[in-house]
Amino acid sequence: MAILGIATTELTQTVAPVPPRNRRIKDLLLNQQTILFLVLVAMVVVFTVLDPIFFSVGVFGNILLDWGPIILIAIAETFVVISGGIDLSVGANLGFSGVIAAYAMKSLIAAGIDDATTIFLGLLVAAATGMFVGYVNALLINRAKLVPFIATLATLGAAGGMSIVLTGGAPIGEGPESAIALSVPWLGPLSWPGIVVVVIVIIAGLYLHKSRFGRYTYAIGSNSFAALAAGINVKLHLTRIYLLSGLLSGLAGMFLYIRLGSGAPTSGTGNELVAIAAVVIGGVALAGGVGRMSGVVIGSLILAVVPSGLIIIGIEPNWKQVVIAFLIAAAVSLQALRTSSTRRSK
Amino acid sequence: MTTNDAPLYEVRNISKSYGSVVALDGVSLSVRAGEVIGLVGDNGAGKSTLVKALSGAHQPDTGEILLDGEARRWKSPHNALEAGIETLYQDSSLAPDLSVSSNVFLGREIPSRGILGKLGFLAQKQMDNEAHADLERVGIAVPASNRPVSQLSGGQRQAVAIGRAVSWARKVIILDEPTNHLGARQAKEVLEVIRAAKAKGLGVIFISHTLPHILEVTDRIVVLRLGKVVCDAPTSDFNVDTLLGTITGLITTAPAE
Ligand SMILES: Nc1ncnc2c1ncn2[C@@H]1O[C@H](COP(=O)(O)OP(=O)(O)O)[C@@H](O)[C@H]1O
Ligand SMILES: [Mg+2]
Numbered sequence: 001m002a003i004l005g006i007a008t009t010e011l012t013q014t015v016a017p018v019p020p021r022n023r024r025i026k027d028l029l030l031n032q033q034t035i036l037f038l039v040l041v042a043m044v045v046v047f048t049v050l051d052p053i054f055f056s057v058g059v060f061g062n063i064l065l066d067w068g069p070i071i072l073i074a075i076a077e078t079f080v081v082i083s084g085g086i087d088l089s090v091g092a093n094l095g096f097s098g099v100i101a102a103y104a105m106k107s108l109i110a111a112g113i114d115d116a117t118t119i120f121l122g123l124l125v126a127a128a129t130g131m132f133v134g135y136v137n138a139l140l141i142n143r144a145k146l147v148p149f150i151a152t153l154a155t156l157g158a159a160g161g162m163s164i165v166l167t168g169g170a171p172i173g174e175g176p177e178s179a180i181a182l183s184v185p186w187l188g189p190l191s192w193p194g195i196v197v198v199v200i201v202i203i204a205g206l207y208l209h210k211s212r213f214g215r216y217t218y219a220i221g222s223n224s225f226a227a228l229a230a231g232i233n234v235k236l237h238l239t240r241i242y243l244l245s246g247l248l249s250g251l252a253g254m255f256l257y258i259r260l261g262s263g264a265p266t267s268g269t270g271n272e273l274v275a276i277a278a279v280v281i282g283g284v285a286l287a288g289g290v291g292r293m294s295g296v297v298i299g300s301l302i303l304a305v306v307p308s309g310l311i312i313i314g315i316e317p318n319w320k321q322v323v324i325a326f327l328i329a330a331a332v333s334l335q336a337l338r339t340s341s342t343r344r345s346k
Numbered sequence: 347m348t349t350n351d352a353p354l355y356e357v358r359n360i361s362k363s364y365g366s367v368v369a370l371d372g373v374s375l376s377v378r379a380g381e382v383i384g385l386v387g388d389n390g391a392g393k394s395t396l397v398k399a400l401s402g403a404h405q406p407d408t409g410e411i412l413l414d415g416e417a418r419r420w421k422s423p424h425n426a427l428e429a430g431i432e433t434l435y436q437d438s439s440l441a442p443d444l445s446v447s448s449n450v451f452l453g454r455e456i457p458s459r460g461i462l463g464k465l466g467f468l469a470q471k472q473m474d475n476e477a478h479a480d481l482e483r484v485g486i487a488v489p490a491s492n493r494p495v496s497q498l499s500g501g502q503r504q505a506v507a508i509g510r511a512v513s514w515a516r517k518v519i520i521l522d523e524p525t526n527h528l529g530a531r532q533a534k535e536v537l538e539v540i541r542a543a544k545a546k547g548l549g550v551i552f553i554s555h556t557l558p559h560i561l562e563v564t565d566r567i568v569v570l571r572l573g574k575v576v577c578d579a580p581t582s583d584f585n586v587d588t589l590l591g592t593i594t595g596l597i598t599t600a601p602a603e
Contacts, residue, residue, distance in 0.1 A: 211466040212455050215444075219452055222441035229403060229439045230453035231424035289443035 032283035032334060036298040039327075043302065047309040054312045061189035065259055067304035068197045069094060072252035073271060074278040074300045075204045075293070076245035081279050082208070083241050084221035084288030085141070085148035090249045090275055092160035093133045094268030098253030099163045101126035102172035102263025115176035119258075122175070126254035127247055133159050134246020138239040156272065163265035173262035180261040193255050200251070205293035217241060221288025277324055278303050281331040302327065352415065354379045354549040355400070355431070355518045360409035362395055369395040370406065371573040377518065377549035382540060384560040384581065385553045386593055387570035393553050394436050396570070397522045400551070401433035402426035413517070427453070430516030434507050436523050436553075440495050442503075447477035447491035450510045480513040481506065484539065500527035512539060518549040525554055537563045557586050569593055 048055040073090040080087040105122040113121075133155055140151035185191045190198070208214040216237045219227040228234050249268075257263050282299030284291030306327075307320045353376035362370040369392045377383045387393050398404040399411075402420030411418050413429055420426045423433070433439070440449045451473045457463030477491045486509040488502065495503055504527050511519055521540070525533040533556070540563050543550050554560055560567060560581075567584060569577040569592050577592050584592075591597035 207466070210468060210470070212457070212468060213466055215448060215452075215455060215468065218444055219441045219448075222443035223438070225403075225435075225437070226439050226441045226449075227452070229401070229423050229433065229435060231422070231427045232453050233422070233424065289441070 032331070033292065033295050033298065035334065036282065036295060036302065040298055040302050040305065043305050043309060047305070047312055050313040054309065057185070057189050059308060059312065061185035061191070063301075063304050063308050064185075064189050064194050065183060065191065066308065067301060068193055068255045068259070069252040069268075069271070070274055070278060070304055071197060071201060071297065071300045072248045072255065073268075073275040074282075074296050075201065076248035077272075077275040077279045078204075078282075078284055078291060078293060078296045079208065079217055079241050080148070080245050081276075081284050081286060082221045082288060082291050083217045083238060084224060085238070085241070086152065086276070086286070087137065087242065087245045088149065088152040088272050089133060089137060089155040089159060090245060090252075091268035091271030091273075092156040092163070093130055093246060093249035094253045094256065094271055095263075095265050096133065096159040096163045096253070096268075097126040097129040097250035098257045098263035098267055099167055099172055099265050100129040100263075101250075101254055102175055102257060103166075105175035105257075106172060109175055115178045118176045119179055119182075122257070123251075123254050126250040126257070128250070130246040130248070130250020130253065131243050132246065133249070134242045134244070135239070137246070138242040141238060141242070142235045160265075160269065167265045169265060171260070171262035171264040171267075175257070175262070177261075179258045183259045193258055197255070200248075201293070201297060205297075208293050213237075213240070218289055221290075223289075274303055274324075277328050281327050283331070283335065285335065299331075351378065353377065353412070354381075354414065356412040357396075357400065357406075358410045358412070360396070360399055360406045360411075362392075362399060362404065362406045368573050370399070373409075373570070373573070373575055375568055375575065375578070377551055379517075379549055380544055380547045381566065382544050382550040382552055382564045384564035384567040385551055385570065386555070386557070386560055386567060386589070388593060390572075391570040392573040393570055394522055395573075397433060397435065397520055397551075397553065400426075400518075400520055401431065401435075403433075403435075424453070427514075431518040431520070432511040432515035433520040434511045434522060434524050436526070438503065438507065440503055440507055442496035443494060445474075445492045445494055446481075446488050446498070446506055447474045449495055449506060450477040450480060450491070450513070454514070481509040484509045484512045484542075485535070501529070501532055504528060505532075508536060508539060512543060515543065515548055518551070519543055520551045520553075522553045523555070524552075525556060525559065533559065557589050561586065561589065571595060 044055070053059065073094060076090055077087060101122040104125040105118050108118040108121060137151050137155055140146045140154065141148055182192045185194070187195065208217065216227065216232050219230070219232060220234055220237060224234055253263070253268065256267050278300035279291070279296055280286065281302060282291065282295035284296060303324060306323050307317055310317050310320055356376035358374045360370050360373045373396060385393055385396070395404065399406045402423040402425050411420065418429065441452065444452065456469045456473050458467045458469045474491045478488070481488050486505045488506060495506065498506065504524065508524055511521070525536050528536065537559060540550055540552055552560070552564060561584060564581045567579060567581050567589065568575055571593070588597060
């Protein structure tokens with residue numbers, strides 16, 4: 001029966017049944033994940049040819065340690081941006097959570113608590129601090145009706161400022177001495193925190209693409225009225241997303257503490273831009289509703305490889321800003337190209 | 347299907363203002379099971395605002411909402427959906443970046459079986475298959491239910507939105523200008539969908555500017571002008587000219603009931 005023959009009649013006119021072969025190859029080449037992966041491989045090859053030391057477990061271990069906090073806040077940014085928002089506070093929150101956790105661990109060690117317990121409690125404090133900032137973001141967005149850009153700009157300032165005020169600008173150490181040892185790679189280039197990060201990446205990817213939580217995130221970013229009209233509690237879901245973003249920023253703060261052995265107030269400064277760059281390079285649309293975790297993972301790896309690569313081949317590391325700027329511009333124009341060739345307007 | 351006498355869904359004395367604009371001013375309206383109401387009025391008359399009050403997307407400033415004779419209050423569309431009231435909004439109610447089946451099941455996702463489902467994971471295959479079957483049952487043949495809605499034509503999108511509303515509605519279905527973006531033949535098919543919904547015993551509220559369609563498929567017509575009901579009478583009392591006159595205000599006396 002064909003009560004609504006709409007689709008049947010229109011389909012025959014508007015949709016080619018199977019794309020021809022060269023069209024499929026073009027699609028594959030325009031596929032952002034494919035291009036990103038090729039760029040990453042090309043970078044590794046070029047750096048290795050220029051200096052074979054680059055292709056070593058030691059260098060990869062360092063790159064992965066650089067990558068840890070970046071990918072954690074990039075995952076946070078992925079959920080936020082796909083939901084149609086933006087979180088500018090992830091970097092400041094990283095530093096703030098690291099500082100608060102550092103104070104907590106300093107007190108615990110002074111009180112004679114053992115290292116393992118102290119690190120575990122420090123982790124909880126960092127997570128709770130990060131989520132607190134995330135909750136403030138959610139309140140500003142849902143209750144005070146601020147747009148995410150302004151709400152998270154406010155918490156960026158507040159968290160960043162408070163870190164400096166509390167510490168006077170100096171890193172807070174005198175914590176568990178064995179923390180730094182945790183960063184030593186033992187499984188190839190992977191250290192304990194590195195393994196935890198990889199597990200978080202996998203779980204986050206599964207939740208983004210396979211779960212109700214991820215589905216609602218895309219729906220809200222794609223058309224928040226449609227999400228509301230479908231019975232989704234949009235405000236509650238946004239609260240959860242900004243809490244998740246805060247949690248991951250807090251974990252990134254703890255990751256950096258373990259790596260450096262102290263909580264530095266400015267350790268996250270500017271990292272929100274790196275996270276946003278990773279997300280954009282990875283193919284997430286700033287307008288919301290579009291993007292894949294795999295793209296963000298490769299995008300963040302590229303950003304982690306650039307600085308180490310530049311140092312290895314003896315180029316002034318400050319060039320990395322220029323390289324990253326170029327990558328962002330290339331990624332965004334590629335996205336525009338793809339959108340106009342395969343998608344109709346929203 | 348017999349038309350029951352008691353109203354299935356009813357609003358009494360609903361008002362709603364946007365700042366200083368009074369969009370609805372003491373509107374009352376009711377629909378019975380198996381009845382199709384035509385809601386007509388000029389642009390800006392308040393039809394879409396009334397739809398949003400009926401669907402829970404807006405809370406009216408004053409007035410009562412009754413379902414099966416019981417007073418209800420919709421805090422959000424979620425409550426109205428749970429009560430069996432489905433709505434097709436004038437501006438797309440679809441998420442363009444999601445697939446056809448994700449849209450059909452949006453807000454009603456089927457969890458995976460066992461522990462994965464408890465953890466929040468979804469039975470995507472099952473939803474793809476069921477969405478396909480649902481749309482076919484309504485008469486919509488959408489090729490791949492895993493295609494993003496953004497890749498469909500305007501008519502196909504409208505078909506998916508109508509199909510979703512029809513396949514979930516248990517009591518009332520509200521269609522705000524469902525024939526927009528559609529050609530003449532496709533619009534006729536929407537009228538068939540409305541007749542099928544009526545035959546199933548649903549209460550239908552149908553909004554359109556195409557007066558012949560309204561005259562063809564409705565049992566009763568409610569005319570809104572500047573936020574007020576100016577006429578509520580059986581469809582048989584109207585022809586295109588008297589209906590147009592009532593909408594524009596050239597005819598001020600309601601036709602005899
Ligand atoms: N979100 C809104 N904000 C302000 N005014 C609105 C809004 N939605 C509708 N209105 C106003 O309310 C009145 C009724 O609009 P609407 O319900 O869309 O009418 P219709 O669907 O009959 O064309 C119009 O004057 C319109 O401008
Ligand atoms: Mg309208």
